[in-house]
Amino acid sequence: MTVLYEDNHIIAVNKTCSEIVQGDKTGDEPLSETIKKFLKEKYNKPGEVFLGVTHRLDRPVSGVVLFAKTSKALTRLNEMFKNQEIKKTYWAVVKNKPEQLEGRLEHFLVRNEKQNKTTAHTKMVPEAKKAALSYRLLASSDTYHLLEVHLETGRHHQIRCQLAKMGCPIKGDLKYGFARSNPNGGISLHARNVSFIHPVSKEIIDITAPTPTDDALWNAFLKIV
Numbered sequence: 616m617t618v619l620y621e622d623n624h625i626i627a628v629n630k631t632c633s634e635i636v637q638g639d640k641t642g643d644e645p646l647s648e649t650i651k652k653f654l655k656e657k658y659n660k661p662g663e664v665f666l667g668v669t670h671r672l673d674r675p676v677s678g679v680v681l682f683a684k685t686s687k688a689l690t691r692l693n694e695m696f697k698n699q700e701i702k703k704t705y706w707a708v709v710k711n712k713p714e715q716l717e718g719r720l721e722h723f724l725v726r727n728e729k730q731n732k733t734t735a736h737t738k739m740v741p742e743a744k745k746a747a748l749s750y751r752l753l754a755s756s757d758t759y760h761l762l763e764v765h766l767e768t769g770r771h772h773q774i775r776c777q778l779a780k781m782g783c784p785i786k787g788d789l790k791y792g793f794a795r796s797n798p799n800g801g802i803s804l805h806a807r808n809v810s811f812i813h814p815v816s817k818e819i820i821d822i823t824a825p826t827p828t829d830d831a832l833w834n835a836f837l838k839i840v
Contacts, residue, residue, distance in 0.1 A: 632801025678806025691814035708803035
């Protein structure tokens with residue numbers, strides 16, 4: 616676990632693609648519990664350590680995740696996420712180059728709970744939720760392309776299914792149309808940055824998560840962006 620930022624009220628870590636943010640049916644230890652143990656040991660805290668989950672990343676996704684260390688911060692961060700006051704930037708490596716080098720995608724997403732998959736539609740359909748994001752091409756290699764993505768909404772698998780709908784499935788994402796998996800079992804989607812006004816101190820906080828160092832493709836793109 617790599618801590619990217621910590622103060623009295625919040626802690627941000629760089630999640631790997633193998634970690635889960637919250638407990639699920641796998642029974643694997645979630646990142647939230649790992650951080651609780653870390654804080655308990657670091658500060659020699661007696662009893663239960665408070666830690667609030669403010670947002671999530673899918674298991675195969677890497678990057679910055681923000682947690683609250685106090686109930687005051689949790690309440691305010693939840694409100695800030697709800698009001699889209701926290702800017703999130705993602706990097707995605709895709710197979711196909713988008714027709715437009717930058718643009719905005721708007722779809723209507725329907726989530727299938729049983730399949731744990733979301734379908735993107737171009738028109739409103741029953742039970743759909745509107746989703747929007749903007750993207751721009753940052754770099755290209757012979758085979759792959761690096762996109763920067765900014766979310767306007769926070770829907771289930773939103774980036775994954777919207778980019779796939781555009782014809783640009785994310786590398787390693789079998790669920791949304793990529794041909795083969797990545798060696799580490801993750802997908803090439805990385806939560807690169809979060810920026811926001813601190814919920815308590817009101818300072819500007821800007822946190823950037825380094826891309827996975829054991830991935831040659833990420834390393835190659837870092838040299839050209």
